[in-house]
Amino acid sequence: MTLVPSSLPACPDENLLAAFASGALPSAKVLEVEAHLDGCAECRELVAAVAAESSLPGTGHSRTPTRLDTGLPTLSDPSPDTGLPPDTRLGPYVIRGVLGMGGMGVVYAADDSRLGRRVALKLLRPLREGAEEEGRARLLREAQAMARLSHPNVLPIFELGTAEGRDFLAMEWVEGxxxxxxxxxxxxxxxxxxxxxxxxxxxxxxxxxxxxxxxxxxxxxxxxxxxxxxxxxxxxxxxxxxxxxxxxxxxxxxxxxxxxxxxxxxxxxxxxxxxxxxxxxxxxxxxxxxxxxxxxxxxxxxxxxxxxxxxxxxxxxxxxxxxxxxxxxxxxxxxxxxxxxxxxxxxxxxxxxxxxxxxxxQPAGLPLRHRIRIVGAVLSLMALLAGFGVALWRLPSPEAPPAADAQLRAVLAGADGAPSAASFPPLRLNEVRELSVPGLRRVAVSDPVVLSVESLGNGKLRLTGEAEGSTYLVTWAGEAGQMEIFSVSVTAR
CATH class of the missing domain: 1.10.510.10 (Transferase(Phosphotransferase) domain 1)
Known part of the structure; x- marks a missing residue:
């Protein structure tokens, strides 16, 4: 099984590069960042852009992060230039701590005193002359974009408002x-x-x-x-x-x-x-x-x-x-x-x-009706044919003829005339059910994590729902090795 590396040799976080450009990093970190910059043109470009910003007159900030990463779960003490310490009230909101900050904005954790809920509150930082209009326009565009979306995989907006002379954007607080x-x-x-x-x-x-x-x-x-x-x-x-x-x-x-x-x-x-x-x-x-x-x-x-x-x-x-x-x-x-x-x-x-x-x-050419499990089911069946023997049982009978494998390959390729998957009544989690296949010679299951199969002899199989999900069950039977494909789902109840 492939494991994705946990210590990614990725570029440093943009805020870390900003701190490097402004001279705010400790010496040990400076050496690490310098070593990375030696081989990364993209980060050198980003540091140059941040350095150009920090050298402009009237900036008024000792550090200049590049972009705002919203929704960070860890609270930290606000820096001196944020101006909103914990317990500060901003309209109906009570500031609890800083989630993240960028060149134009700060995101706070805050409590909504009206509804008794935690929110993420994005505010504009005090900006130099001429930049405030751009900051407000950007905040407005962000609010408009989020307001147009209602989807479980998009962070929702609660409110765009102004209090105590500060524009803010209230969003869902995410624990994560x-x-x-x-x-x-x-x-x-x-x-x-x-x-x-x-x-x-x-x-x-x-x-x-x-x-x-x-x-x-x-x-x-x-x-x-x-x-x-x-x-x-x-x-x-x-x-x-x-x-x-x-x-x-x-x-x-x-x-x-x-x-x-x-x-x-x-x-x-x-x-x-x-x-x-x-x-x-x-x-x-x-x-x-x-x-x-x-x-x-x-x-x-x-x-x-x-x-x-x-x-x-x-x-x-x-x-x-x-x-x-x-x-x-x-x-x-x-x-x-x-x-x-x-x-x-x-x-x-x-x-x-x-x-x-x-x-x-979905592998190219595979009809959608055959894709029961989003990732891996078809690939697992291909692995069976490639000889890996995963989740494959050969019953005590002569080998299935090569035509059976060719037939399964036709199904996987979506060939005309190939058999479709038949629906099998859903199993509940931990439910045991028997299946009788006269003349059974061979059986395979694409995801044994979802479904376990045991041969009882005389063409009978014992199926057990092991985990929620969907999988394929494939059987070969008779002298000709007739293949049947079943789509099997396991549900919690």
Whole structure:
């Protein structure tokens, strides 16, 4: 089983690079960051942008983080320039601590005294002259973007308001961590990593259907709740997708579209994260939903391989990505999907996030009616035929003829005339049921974690529901090795 590396050799967090640029890091950390910068052009570019901002007159801040990572679960004491210590009241909200901060905003944990609930409260920091208007416009755009979305994988907005002369955005408080921290906690199977990314991808797809482009998708802008729910957050750079008709126009001054302004606005704020940007966004060209798709694939590749993909030439065709780290058994269709999503040419990527997620979960050519379990069922059956013997029982009878294997291959390939999967009555968890197959010669199950199978002799099988989920049960019977495929579900009740 492949485990994704827990100690990712990824680029330092943007706030750490900002502290390095402003001279706020301890000497030991400085040496670590310098060693990383020696081999990372993307981080050198980001540090240069932050340093340029901090050198501008009238900045008024001793440290200049680049972007705001919202929703961090760990509270910390506010820095001297935030101005809102714990127990400060802001309208109906009581400040409890700082969750995160960036060049333009601070996110606090706060209690809503009206409804008795904890919220995440995003406020603008005191900004230098000329930047306040831009900050308010950005906060408004973020609120408008979030208000247009109602999806379980998107962080919801509660309120946009003003109190004590401060603009704020109240959002759902999430007990959990960021996807970036979740990946660093421990080694995880690639299936578990993929499931979390697919949930985040569903949130991105919902934004795209609403006509929005996130423009800053990265693991630190995804929250993984302790309840298991995944939420995409930080829509501060979201823009209307010109290719998607919309009756709602987002207000606020748009940012410049020059190549320089795509990385650094005229006030020095980093717009997006270079390490995850698509080539067109990095070049300052107009972007659409396919730019988010590229960023998503960069993050997923990094999670699987422990490093970001090497940049391809602008005219390079999509290709299967080699395994550099510890995911050598990552299925071929996932590698192919990532390669296409990482194409430098947007026209060569998938038409939508939904199409990308289908490619990541379903081998090409397999009819949807055969895909019972999102990840792994078909691949497990292929492994049986390849001779790995996983979850395979050969009953005390002559070997099934080669035609049986050929028939199963036809099913997996979606060939015309291949048998379809028959529905088997659902089993409850720990329920035991017998199945009689006259002339049974061989049996296989695609996911033995979900369903265990025991031969009782005389063509009888004992099936036990071991875990919630769905799987395939395949039997071969008779002199001709007639194959039957059953889709079996195990439910909690």
């Amino acid at each position: 961590t960021t996807l970036a921290e979740w990946l660093r906690e421990r080694e995880r199977p690639w299936r578990e990593v993929l499931d979390v990314f697919l949930a985040a991808g569903a949130g991105l797809a919902a934004a795209h259907r609403a006509g929005l482009v996130h423009r800053d998708f990265k693991p630190s802008n995804v929250l993984v709740g302790f309840d298991g729910r995944v939420r995409v957050t930080d829509f501060g750079l979201a823009r209307q997708d010109a290719a998607v008709p919309s009756t709602v126009q987002m207000e606020g001054r748009d940012e410049a579209t020059s190549a320089k302004a795509s990385v650094l606005t005229r006030h020095g704020q980093v717009a997006g994260t270079p390490a995850y940007m698509s080539p067109e966004q990095h070049a300052g060209h107009a972007v659409d939903a396919r730019s988010d798709q590229y960023s998503f694939c960069v993050a997923l590749h990094e999670a699987f391989e422990g490093e970001r993909p090497s940049l391809l030439p602008s005219d390079a065709a999509p290709r299967n990505l080699p395994s550099r780290r510890r995911s050598q058994d990552l299925p071929r269709h996932i590698r192919a999907g990532l390669a296409q999503g990482l194409s430098p040419d947007p026209e060569q990527r998938f038409a939508s996030m939904d199409a990308l997620m289908t490619a990541l979960t």
